[in-house]
Amino acid sequence: MTGKTMRQPDLFSVSDAFASDMMTLSDERLLEEVREDGQDPQSIAREMRALITAASLEHGRSRLLAARQALDRTRQARSGENVVQLPLDRKQQILSQFAANDGQLRSRLTMAARQGVGASEREIDDILRDLRELGAIDDDGNIR
Amino acid sequence: MARLDRRVGDDDRVSAASLSPDEIHVAVSKLSMADLVRLKRAGAYFAVGVGVEANDFLNEAICRALDGTRTCPKNVPVVVFLINVMRSMASSARVTAKESPVLESLTSTQQGGTSQIDVRDLARSAEENIVARGDSHDRLKALESLFADDEDALMVVMGDLDGLDAEDTRALGGWDLKAYATIRRRMRRRIDAKYPGGWVQ
Numbered sequence: 001m002t003g004k005t006m007r008q009p010d011l012f013s014v015s016d017a018f019a020s021d022m023m024t025l026s027d028e029r030l031l032e033e034v035r036e037d038g039q040d041p042q043s044i045a046r047e048m049r050a051l052i053t054a055a056s057l058e059h060g061r062s063r064l065l066a067a068r069q070a071l072d073r074t075r076q077a078r079s080g081e082n083v084v085q086l087p088l089d090r091k092q093q094i095l096s097q098f099a100a101n102d103g104q105l106r107s108r109l110t111m112a113a114r115q116g117v118g119a120s121e122r123e124i125d126d127i128l129r130d131l132r133e134l135g136a137i138d139d140d141g142n143i144r
Numbered sequence: 145m146a147r148l149d150r151r152v153g154d155d156d157r158v159s160a161a162s163l164s165p166d167e168i169h170v171a172v173s174k175l176s177m178a179d180l181v182r183l184k185r186a187g188a189y190f191a192v193g194v195g196v197e198a199n200d201f202l203n204e205a206i207c208r209a210l211d212g213t214r215t216c217p218k219n220v221p222v223v224v225f226l227i228n229v230m231r232s233m234a235s236s237a238r239v240t241a242k243e244s245p246v247l248e249s250l251t252s253t254q255q256g257g258t259s260q261i262d263v264r265d266l267a268r269s270a271e272e273n274i275v276a277r278g279d280s281h282d283r284l285k286a287l288e289s290l291f292a293d294d295e296d297a298l299m300v301v302m303g304d305l306d307g308l309d310a311e312d313t314r315a316l317g318g319w320d321l322k323a324y325a326t327i328r329r330r331m332r333r334r335i336d337a338k339y340p341g342g343w344v345q
Contacts, residue, residue: 011192011193011238011280011283011284011287011305012193012194012234012235012238013304013305013306013307014193014287014301014304014305015189015190015192015193015194015234016189016190016193016231016234016304017304017310018185018186018189018331018332018335019185019186019189019190019227019230019231021328021332022182022185022186022189022227023182023186023224023227027176027178030178030181030182031177031178031181033329033332033333034181036333037333037336037337039340041177041178041181042177044180044181044184045177045180045181047184048175048180048181048183048184048202049173049180051199051202051203051206052172052173052175052206054203055203055206055207055210056169056172056173056206056210058207059165059207059210059211062211
């Protein structure tokens with residue numbers, strides 16, 4: 001078996017060599033070159049500053065948006081916490097209202113009652129959180 | 145001027161020795177006129193190689209620095225860091241676009257038979273490959289024609305294309321440091337005049 005490799009020209013290395021020139025030229029020589037080329041270094045600098053400012057503003061907007069989304073997520077995660085802070089009798093009252101119209105919920109509560117334990121407060125809280133997340137009740141437990 | 149020839153590796157990670165995005169923001173806003181010119185020109189050179197507009201390239205590099213995708217070691221001047229981000233982007237774009245694919249033709253003559261296997265870029269469709277290679281070919285042709293009347297410049301371009309370092313290229317052409325610097329200056333003048341904003345067609 002013989003192998004041969006055909007290498008295609010690599011423009012990256014040409015670009016890299018020119019960019020490396022920028023790294024090695026002194027400030028004075030670089031600015032002199034720019035002026036020799038008929039360009040205004042201050043004008044280039046202004047253009048670059050505008051580009052940097054635009055990028056910074058865009059980045060700031062993105063950060064703000066990300067922060068807002070994080071806040072929304074936190075609020076969403078916390079939703080339902082108010083309702084579980086209500087007194088137990090109020091929580092039971094809310095569930096009773098739902099159980100009257102919801103066979104599945106009624107079965108869940110009845111099952112717990114048959115087992116002689118009733119619905120634990122923890123279970124009530126879980127159900128209330130589910131109802132809050134579904135938007136069926138508000139933070140104070142009022143039916144929507 | 146601070147030492148500018150330090151390169152930052154792709155695997156730099158956020159650490160206590162790195163600038164935070166806010167510190168990057170401050171450092172970038174304090175860049176000198178010469179450093180801003182450096183960024184502009186380096187961006188244009190890399191953009192020509194990749195085939196995009198310089199400002200798009202620069203904008204992306206700055207965004208990556210500000211959002212922390214790339215981190216700047218505290219001991220590296222921010223202009224060097226940004227140029228290295230662009231270098232990394234250009235290098236990645238080259239790999240992605242398979243701009244310089246190593247097309248290996250493995251010719252087997254075993255058992256009297258001959259089979260040829262081309263190791264191709266499987267990540268792109270055949271059509272995409274043709275377009276990418278065609279565009280790269282066009283840019284290369286444009287570069288050659290830019291220096292067509294300057295044999296020394298052409299030789300330097302060929303050296304760069306072959307990945308030779310400056311010393312080897314100088315030895316090849318028999319140039320001393322001053323003569324080599326003069327040739328490169330001539331080349332920069334032409335390319336800056338022709339592609340001030342990168343590869344804008």
